[in-house]
Amino acid sequence: MSFRKMSLLLAASVAVLTVTACGSEPEPQTTGAEVATLQSAPVGAPASAASAATGDGAVIRPDASSAEIHDLERAYFKCLRDNGAPSSKDGVTEPGRPSPAPETVRAAEVACADKQPVSWFDVERRTNPEFPDLLRTAAGCLKKKGFQARVVETPQWRLAYRDSGEFMRAGDTEAQCVDEAFAARIKTYR
Structure with a gap:
């Protein structure tokens, strides 16, 4: 899968989450400067080690197939659903059904942060x-x-x-x- 297609797929997933969380309060802005640090896993370490080292979710490998990315997304959306924040992405919410409360969505996002798919390129950035x-x-x-x-x-x-x-x-x-x-x-x- 090309880098561009992977980025577009990831952007679409993030858009779904943003729509799900509509009405929630924005995160507070930080005023202090942040310094990027290199905290990657050693060469040859699996993606899960890279993920743990950077504090990111499930890092999408550069050579990941569409099926592998879909599996990562499915696990993430299942976690959200299990924590009270279903989305239309996983086919659980029904038209006309009220969206979950913003607090519930935020709590589910925190609980599932380690499962959220993130591009290796964004981790590098x-x-x-x-x-x-x-x-x-x-x-x-x-x-x-x-x-x-x-x-x-x-x-x-x-x-x-x-x-x-x-x-x-x-x-x-x-x-x-x-x-x-x-x-x-x-x-x-x-």
Whole structure:
């Protein structure tokens, strides 16, 4: 599964959770600066070890299949349901049925945090202080292949393109360049 497809699948899952939690109060903003630290698992450690080391949920490996990602999502949504927060994603809520209280949703999210699927790339973004440099390497690779890619920091470190057409054309090439730039880091998630 390509990096882009995995990211879109993950974004769709997060959107479902956001809709489920509508009406809840936003998390308080932190005012102190946060410093990223490298807390990854040793090379060759399984994804669960990487997950435990970073405090993330179920880390989606770079080589995960659609079926494996679906299994991770299913386990997460089952946990939410078991903790009182069903969602339309798992087919449990019925149209017209009231949504669970925001407090119930928040409590279920906390209880299931260790099962929430999270992309290895997002783990790297939050924990690896070398992430911006590796992303610049990926942008350089894309430029060599004819794309006008650049790295932007806000709202989060990411690759950006000249326009949406170029963004759409970059798909598989971006995945290859990211894989090349992050090759040493990817090994820690397999």
